[in-house]
Amino acid sequence: MNRAARLALHWAAAAALVAAAWGLHAITPPGMIAAEPFRVDARIGEPAEGRNLRVTVNGVHAASKVTEPERGWYAEGRWVVVEFEAEATESEREAYLSVMRLRIGDRTYRASERPGLGFGPPARLSVGLPRQISAAFELPENAGGIAELGIAYGAIGDERADSLVVMPIDLDALEVQPEVELAPPGWAE
Template sequence: MTAKNTMKTIVLPWLLTLGLLAGAWAVVKITLPVGSAQEPFVTVATLDEEATARNFAVTVTDVHAARTVIGADDWSAEGTWLIVDLEASAEVKQEGTSLRVATLTIGERTFSATERGTTFYRQGLVTGVPRSGSLAFELPDDALSGDATLRLGATGNPVLDGVIEMRIDLEALPVESEVTLQENGWAR
């Protein structure tokens, strides 16, 4: 066996191994995480700007932190509350379109909008004509710190559907003694 043949038999397997390892590393880096094929399509929202997902549009007009929330129907509750005032409309199809997903995620905890009182949660949306109202989230006393993510969706199961998300800096919100929920109605 010549030195040239010996070099080929030793170097070629090592080069092939390095090439396969580099290819495997690249596949691991570009592969999406488990479950990501079922994730919704996210539209990022900012305060006072309209954000549109598949069949609905939302404009968050104000965010409040409060110790007492008061509803239009003489309902009230004390505690720690985050109130989101918004305007929303259907974009394509009105039938069956309502605000069915309204969650607030703070760290590892996720809270759903309350169904108590008269809020905008599960309100029907009208195509092209915004309606307004408020969502209310009852939170633990220690929850008004850090950042939160508001997630809104028009279907009960947002898998492979559009959702709207907005980041809220909880520490920047002054805590008001009481906030009255907007009455559900036509936006102005």
């Protein structure tokens, strides 16, 4: 076999392997991909950076009432409000906050998307322009202990993530305020 034939055979084999990998990826059920994302630990006031995501948690509050004065909206109950800034770091393509959750034991609570709330997922991210976000989580009255905040980005409707910004929150240590005003969504200062 001459050199040109061997080279053509190698290229054909490589193309077949690429096609097989693409086909395998296309038929793999979503639950089989990226079962556990890479965890990035966060602390209040310090930036935490995952792949194409930088998050800075600025505050965590517990309240018995949340309000959004611009719309005249409020809700009473047991609320945890997380104020943070988020931005894409590399690309704006499919850069949405698709996951904002609070996990307490084996229960997961998503950021509220009630009508009138300033922000709920998905939130579009930009490179170099952090967004100011208030995520409000409505919890049962008896919720306590250590909760885990989780924030990740991805395509709309796809909660798989290769990195997840996480921060523990001691719910029992939070002083319950009578009212917390949600910051309007916008660009961070």
